[in-house]
Amino acid sequence: GVNDSVDHAAELAELLHGAGSGYHVNLIPFNPIEDSEYKRPSKRAVLAFSGALEAAKITVSVRHTRGLDANAACGQLRNKFQKTPLVTDPLILQ
Numbered sequence: 660g661v662n663d664s665v666d667h668a669a670e671l672a673e674l675l676h677g678a679g680s681g682y683h684v685n686l687i688p689f690n691p692i693e694d695s696e697y698k699r700p701s702k703r704a705v706l707a708f709s710g711a712l713e714a715a716k717i718t719v720s721v722r723h724t725r726g727l728d729a730n731a732a733c734g735q736l737r738n739k740f741q742k743t744p745l746v747t748d749p750l751i752l753q
Contacts, residue, residue, distance in 0.1 A: 663700045665711045672715035684712055687722045 675682045686709055691699050700708075709719045 660700075661697065663704050663708055665707050668708045668711035669715065672712055672717050675717055676715070683718045683720065685720050685722055 671684070675684075686705060688705050689697055689699050691697075705721055709721050712719045
């Protein structure tokens, strides 16, 4: 709901066409993380966004998420380790 509407896709296409040609957009749906206010877009929203870009002659790939069921998808592991930083040995840092 932040930047995944068909209107956003049309705006992106306009910006890309204004900058030249030959662009390829990789769409990576947001992977949900604990305590985040953001939500993963529906499959319908992702397909509508990619369809709007394709209609504007922008090449699009929709990335498939792996590891979502194990909280190991892109961005999810980083969040886990940010909450519990890796312990470092103070002797090694001297």
